[in-house]
Structures are given as structure tokens and as C-alpha cells.
Amino acid sequence: MNFNLSEEHLAVQEAARDFAQNELLPGIVERDNAQQFPAEQVKRMGELGFMGMMVSPEYGGGGMDTVSYAIAIEEISKIDASASVIMSVNNSLVCYGLEAFGTEEQKHKYLTPLASGQMIGAFCLSEPEAGSDATSQATTAEDMGDYYLVNGTKNWITNGNSSGVALVIAQTNREKGHRGINCLIVEKGTPGFVVGKKEDKLGIRASDTHSLLFTDVKVPKENRIGADGFGFKFAMSTLNGGRIGIAAQALGIAAGAYELALKYSQERKAFGKAIFEHQAIQFKLAEMATKIEAARLLVYKAARLKDEHKDYVQAAAMAKLFASDVAMWATTEAVQIHGGYGFVKEFHVERLMRDAKITQIYEGTSEIQKLVIAREIVR
Ligand code: CAA
Numbered sequence: 001m002n003f004n005l006s007e008e009h010l011a012v013q014e015a016a017r018d019f020a021q022n023e024l025l026p027g028i029v030e031r032d033n034a035q036q037f038p039a040e041q042v043k044r045m046g047e048l049g050f051m052g053m054m055v056s057p058e059y060g061g062g063g064m065d066t067v068s069y070a071i072a073i074e075e076i077s078k079i080d081a082s083a084s085v086i087m088s089v090n091n092s093l094v095c096y097g098l099e100a101f102g103t104e105e106q107k108h109k110y111l112t113p114l115a116s117g118q119m120i121g122a123f124c125l126s127e128p129e130a131g132s133d134a135t136s137q138a139t140t141a142e143d144m145g146d147y148y149l150v151n152g153t154k155n156w157i158t159n160g161n162s163s164g165v166a167l168v169i170a171q172t173n174r175e176k177g178h179r180g181i182n183c184l185i186v187e188k189g190t191p192g193f194v195v196g197k198k199e200d201k202l203g204i205r206a207s208d209t210h211s212l213l214f215t216d217v218k219v220p221k222e223n224r225i226g227a228d229g230f231g232f233k234f235a236m237s238t239l240n241g242g243r244i245g246i247a248a249q250a251l252g253i254a255a256g257a258y259e260l261a262l263k264y265s266q267e268r269k270a271f272g273k274a275i276f277e278h279q280a281i282q283f284k285l286a287e288m289a290t291k292i293e294a295a296r297l298l299v300y301k302a303a304r305l306k307d308e309h310k311d312y313v314q315a316a317a318m319a320k321l322f323a324s325d326v327a328m329w330a331t332t333e334a335v336q337i338h339g340g341y342g343f344v345k346e347f348h349v350e351r352l353m354r355d356a357k358i359t360q361i362y363e364g365t366s367e368i369q370k371l372v373i374a375r376e377i378v379r
Contacts, residue, residue, distance in 0.1 A: 001301075005071070012068045016075035019048060024080040029345050031082070031206040035198070037162055038083055038206050046117015050076070050087055052095050059099065059107050061115035066241070066303035070248040074299075077252025078259065081355035082206035084252065085362075088245035089158045090114060094121030094167060097183075097238040101226050110165055110185060119164035123242075124154040124212060125235050131155075132368050134169075135178040135232060139214065141170035148172070148184055148224070150217040153196070156362075160210025161195050164188050168214070169231050181231035185223040192217040203354035240313050242363045244302045247319035250327035250359035251295045257327075257334035257352040258288045264338055264347075281337060288330045295323040314376035321369035324359035331356045 005013070023041055031038055045051050053069045055061020062068075069091060077084040098111045113119040130136040139152025150170055157166070166186045173180030186193055196211035225234055262285055265276035275281045302315035331353035335342035342349050360366045 001304075003297075003300075005067075008064075009068055009071055012064070013071045013075055015048065016050070016072040017078075019044070019050075020076050020079040024076065024083055028080055028206075028348075029351070032351055033205075033345070035200070035205045035208075037208045038080070038086075039162070041080075041083055042086055042120065042162070043117065045083065045087055051090050051117035051120075052111075052115025053091055055095050055099055055111060055115035059111045059115050060113075061095065061099075061111075065307045066244060067300060067307060070244060070251075070299050070303045073245055073248035074252035074255065074296075077249045078256030080206070081249060081253050081352070082204045084249045085158055085204050085207050085246075085358075086120065086162075088242065088249055089123055090117075090121050092242045092245040093123035093238050094165075096241050097123070097167060097225065097234060098185075100237070101230070101234055103222070105222065106185060106225070114165070120159050120162050122157050122159040122163035122166040122212070123238070124157050124166050124168045125239075126155050126157070128153060128155050128211075132365055134235065135181070137169060137171040137181055139168070139170040141168075141172045141182050141184055141219070143172055144218075146221050148182070148219045148221065150184065150186065150192075150214045150219055152214050154212045154214075156199060157210055157212050158207055158362075160212055161198065161208045166193075166212065167225070168212075168219075169235050172228070172231075176229060178232040179229045181235075182228065183225045183231035183234045184219045185225065186214075186217060186219055190217055190219070201358075203351070203356070203358050205354075239363055240316050241306060243316040243320040243369070244299065244306065244312070246359055246363045247295070247299045247302065247316065247323040250320070250323035250356065251292065251299050253352050253356045253359065254288070254292050254295065254323070254327040254330040257331040257349050257356075258285070258292055260347070260349055260352075261285065261288070261334040261337040264341070268339075275337070284333050284337060288333055291326045292330060295319070295326045298322050314373055317364070317369040317372040317376070320359070320364070321366055321373065324356070324366060327356035327359050328353075 052061035141148040199209040298319040302319040305312035334349040
């Protein structure tokens, strides 16, 4: 296995790092406090090519590999995990899903604006009563001949308000179970499609998370992705890749907190020397560096397997499971190293600690990742 990053990977890393430092860091505490969607910054992410990194240039994307994508997500997440989840959902759930399974017409109409960042997408699977148990969809997409009639509620939708288009998973034929589920492309502004309540969250507060309400929404048949009944497979297949994005996000959150803690430990003095000189702090940082490197290798492995068109289901689940646990633990240690300063907002580590938690929950909880891994092991 080649552990070296290519020239192209290094260029992506530098571009993402510069963007995060220069354009995401200013105002980040204020955006987090006010739960303010980073509209200008997301526009810039589109201009810089971060919103459709893996999409073919034919549809306005960057044509890059998954490793480049993971590297960019890591760098952006070191500073701003709200921006990185907006980017991750758009890239790996919406754009990837459309490119892999959409029709040529769907790609030209929706993928091209999504990949260039002119429009943002949302992925709507979770419901008030269906999170981990994703086959229990209560939202219905009734087949009316040349259109579907959609009714139901989707919960905790990233980009809920800011998106121009939503991929909505809904049940068409309950008797067929998960094989009766469809995924429909629903445009914002379609009559009956309403953005519901904005969630007041613990972390990733600048991303806009909403419930979405559908009442007798007419969606043309040509907006169905794949064959009739393909919707659940579509959701699972896109989530496999999405989990690499969230694993990279967790890695970035952990690495960002580690970098801040390392710097602080060399500046802060206690008992006559920099706190880094105290073994208690050295050991924390040594353990953080080791676990973060292990998480990075798992993320790169999953990304490389995807790039080589090999089975990456287990690798993606392992990367997300491990990296999200490392993120939660490493950010907590970073707060501890900062002491009282770690508990206040201007030092950034408390935000990273709050942001870390969601990586153990969304795109499949840690418990679901263990289930996926266990099934793959016996398979
Ligand atoms: N890849 C491809 N196909 C898969 C799959 C995978 N990882 N996992 C399951 N499938 C397929 C199965 O092959 C099966 O299809 P067939 O019967 O045609 O062979 C079908 O899906 C149903 O699978 P199961 O019988 O295994 O279904 P289950 O109900 O026992 O378990 C589950 C499925 C793995 C628990 C699944 O429901 C799951 O992943 N749940 C978590 C949902 C999730 O990740 N939600 C995240 C919300 S999106 C989000 O967070 C985005 C955001 O905004 C950040």
C-alpha cells in the first residue's frame, strides 16, 4: 500500500488549509453562537471546487478521487465542522448519488448546478420515527400514474433550508417492504413542500438543520432515481460513501483540537516550565497523535478502496466508527489540556468537542456501524 500523497493530493490539502484559515476561521465563534449559516463561505467553497470534488468535469465537478475529497474535508473540519457537513452532504450523498444512479437528464438538470456549488442539495432519509431503522419509512410516495404524491415529514435534514433540491426517500409499496421504497428528486418551491422548524443544536450550529414537511407534493415520475423500488438500495449505497466523508470530518475535528492543544502546551507555563514539559501532558499528546494517525489510515484506506472500485462497505464503517470515537475523546483531552481556557469559546476547543459528538450519530450511529461491520465480517 502506498502511504504517500501525490502532488495533486498535497495541492488540495494546501488549498483547503488556506481556505479554512483565511475564510472560515474569521467569525466562526459568532456564527456558532448565532447559528448563522455560512452562506458567503459556502459560495466560496463552490467557486474553489469543494462542493462537487468527485463529480466528473462533464457535469461541472472537479473529477478528483475520494482521497482528495477526504483530505479536503479533514482540513476544513479542523476549523469549521459546520462548513464541512454542508460540503460532505452535498458531495457524497447528493452529487455522488445523482452521478452514480441518475439519468442523463437528471444529471444535466440537477448535478451540474450542485457540483459547481450554484445550488446545494439535501438528503432526506431520517424521520421522527425512523432513524437507525431506516426501512420503516412513514413518508409515502403514492404512484399516481405520471407522478408521485408525496406525504410525510423528514427530520434533522442538513441543508434543510439552504438547499434548492432534496433527495427524498419514501415508501411507495408497503407490501414490498424496503423493495417498495423510492428516492425522488424534489425541487424547493414545489407546492406542498415546506421547510419546518430549525433545530437548536449542541454542535455544528452554523449548519442549517430542519424538518421538512410534504403535503400532497406532486413529483414527476422522471424525478425518480433508478428503477421502481430502488430507493432503499440507493440510500444505503450513497451512505456507504457518505460515511467516508463523515469519518474524514471526525478525523479533522480531532486533528484540529490536537493542533491547538499542542500549540497551547508549548506556550502555557506552569510550575516554571511549558506544560508540554510535564509528562502528564506529553502522554496525552502522544496518545492523541497516535490515535489520530490510526484514524487517518482507516479513512485513507476506505477512500482508496472506493477509488479502486473495490468493496469498501466495511472499511467505511470502520473508519467512521473509529474516527468518531477518536474525535470525541481527543477533543475532550484538548479541552482538558487547555484547562479553564478550554472551557471558553475563544479558544475553539470547546466548539470542536461539541461538534465531535454528532459524528458518532449521523450517517449511521456508532452502533449501526458495528452492526454493518459485524454483518460484513460474517459475510
Ligand atoms: N450497502 C448497500 N446495500 C445495503 C447496505 C449497504 N451498506 N446495507 C443494507 N443494504 C441492502 C441490503 O442488501 C438489502 O437489500 P436486498 O434485500 O435487496 O438484498 C436492503 O438494503 C435491506 O437491508 P437489511 O435487510 O440489512 O436491512 P435492515 O433493516 O436489517 O438494516 C441498516 C439496515 C443497515 C440498519 C440500515 O437501516 C442503516 O444503515 N441504518 C442507518 C441509517 C442511517 O445511516 N441514517 C443516516 C441518515 S442520513 C444523514 O445523517 C445525513 C446527514 O444529514 C448528515
